[in-house]
Amino acid sequence: MKTEIKPLKSINGEVAIPGDKSISHRALIIGSLAHGTTKITNFLRSEDTLATLNILKAIGANIELTNAKEVVIEGNGLHSFQEPEDILDAKNSGTTMRLIMGVLAAQNFYSVLTGDDSLKKRPMKRVIDPLSKMGGLFFGRKQGNYAPITILGTDDIFPIFYSTPVASAQVKSAILLNALYAKGTSQITEPYKSRDHTERMLKYFGANIEEKGTTVTINGGDDLKGKEVFVPSDISSASFFIVAALIMENSTLLIKDVGINPTRSGAIKILKMMGAEITTLNLRYLNNEPVCDLLVKSSNLKGVEIKGDIIPTLIDEIPILAVAASQADGKTLIKDANELRYKETDRIKAIVNEFTKMGIEIFEREDGFEISGKQKIKGNCTCESYNDHRIAMSLAIAGLIAENPININDFDCVNISYPRFLDTLNTLR
Numbered sequence: 085m086k087t088e089i090k091p092l093k094s095i096n097g098e099v100a101i102p103g104d105k106s107i108s109h110r111a112l113i114i115g116s117l118a119h120g121t122t123k124i125t126n127f128l129r130s131e132d133t134l135a136t137l138n139i140l141k142a143i144g145a146n147i148e149l150t151n152a153k154e155v156v157i158e159g160n161g162l163h164s165f166q167e168p169e170d171i172l173d174a175k176n177s178g179t180t181m182r183l184i185m186g187v188l189a190a191q192n193f194y195s196v197l198t199g200d201d202s203l204k205k206r207p208m209k210r211v212i213d214p215l216s217k218m219g220g221l222f223f224g225r226k227q228g229n230y231a232p233i234t235i236l237g238t239d240d241i242f243p244i245f246y247s248t249p250v251a252s253a254q255v256k257s258a259i260l261l262n263a264l265y266a267k268g269t270s271q272i273t274e275p276y277k278s279r280d281h282t283e284r285m286l287k288y289f290g291a292n293i294e295e296k297g298t299t300v301t302i303n304g305g306d307d308l309k310g311k312e313v314f315v316p317s318d319i320s321s322a323s324f325f326i327v328a329a330l331i332m333e334n335s336t337l338l339i340k341d342v343g344i345n346p347t348r349s350g351a352i353k354i355l356k357m358m359g360a361e362i363t364t365l366n367l368r369y370l371n372n373e374p375v376c377d378l379l380v381k382s383s384n385l386k387g388v389e390i391k392g393d394i395i396p397t398l399i400d401e402i403p404i405l406a407v408a409a410s411q412a413d414g415k416t417l418i419k420d421a422n423e424l425r426y427k428e429t430d431r432i433k434a435i436v437n438e439f440t441k442m443g444i445e446i447f448e449r450e451d452g453f454e455i456s457g458k459q460k461i462k463g464n465c466t467c468e469s470y471n472d473h474r475i476a477m478s479l480a481i482a483g484l485i486a487e488n489p490i491n492i493n494d495f496d497c498v499n500i501s502y503p504r505f506l507d508t509l510n511t512l513r
């Protein structure tokens with residue numbers, strides 16, 4: 085589907101952002117591993133989270149979508165799963181594939197996980213290496229790095245002390261889920277701290293788990309108890325509208341119930357450093373996660389350097405931060421973000437190619453890019469989304485401030501994380 089984005093003068097009002105994707109995946113998985121009822125409200129119903137839901141159903145989990153945003157799970161504990169009758173399809177979702185591998189490796193059965201063309205090109209060895217050390221047996225294409233992945237699980241899981249070479253919540257979470265089945269204590273250390281939703285939710289469900297700096301310690305064998313989970317609005321989805329309000333004149337936006345876990349909210353920190361007027365209201369904790377309302381006003385931004393340990397806390401927001409940077413005063417440099425090359429598409433290449441097409445000057449680096457500010461966006465072009473939801477939505481926001489309309493190909497990939505993105509945008513027009 086090709087979508088035309090027309091320029092806009094300002095956006096104002098209150099915007100409802102859908103539930104957090106990372107937390108929705110985790111609530112489905114951890115709820116299925118627990119004993120008793122788990123009720124998930126404000127669940128994100130999108131292509132990625134439905135991939136997780138369908139895989140869990142295929143291995144015997146008792147899950148029901150009770151309405152558009154609500155899921156009820158009747159969990160029967162860690163050992164309640166059965167061998168699937170068919171190949172399990174994680175579609176476009178790296179979180180589904182990597183986290184589910186952690187569960188499947190601890191089941192005494194055979195399973196095969198695959199995904200779409202994008203997921204089949206994403207590295208899986210980073211998860212397979214530690215999980216193999218814990219007892220699971222894995223086979224995959226290209227020396228075991230790419231899906232389809234065959235898993236011979238075992239009910240004899242060893243604990244592990246492991247330092248991950250990359251700061252990745254998907255890798256860490258796969259190990260943590262597998263470690264629930266281990267006889268003994270496991271410990272995972274990351275080079276930088278990645279999002280800690282799995283740790284917070286496991287603790288909320290009763291696991292014995294401790295976070296200290298970049299190290300997490302977890303005991304195996306503990307029973308998890310079903311819980312009520314409210315999924316906060318996704319800060320990654322919110323960031324598209326936050327940046328839109330900041331870069332358009334005379335705009336004021338209120339976004340309610342946004343999750344602002346510090347391991348996820350690096351973009352807010354950076355935007356504030358850039359001079360953004362973002363006010364945090366009504367801060368509270370829901371199922372171990374900090375949640376607040378955000379009031380955003382048009383601001384004069386200035387360029388910054390984004391690098392080092394803040395990168396994992398804003399990794400998914402880099403495409404939209406690049407849009408903000410193109411309107412800031414002065415240069416913005418993004419480095420240490422090589423992981424962007426292993427997302428749904430190579431996001432560094434995608435940003436550089438498509439910004440150039442729109443008339444924005446940007447320079448590619450191996451681990452990021454450099455972009456000068458106060459640029460005019462000419463538009464009047466057809467951009468590629470690369471079937472990457474975050475690229476599609478970032479380009480759409482850039483299109484709002486372009487001098488001419490832009491077209492974006494394959495825009496329906498927004499269904500991965502934000503199925504009603506265009507409806508939301510139109511309510512603010």
Ligand code: S3P
Pocket residue numbers: 105106178179251252253254255257278279399400423
């Ligand atoms: C996610 C972790 C991040 C992030 C992805 C979602 C998660 O990936 O980019 O969109 O839910 O755990 P990595 O773990 O590969 O850094």
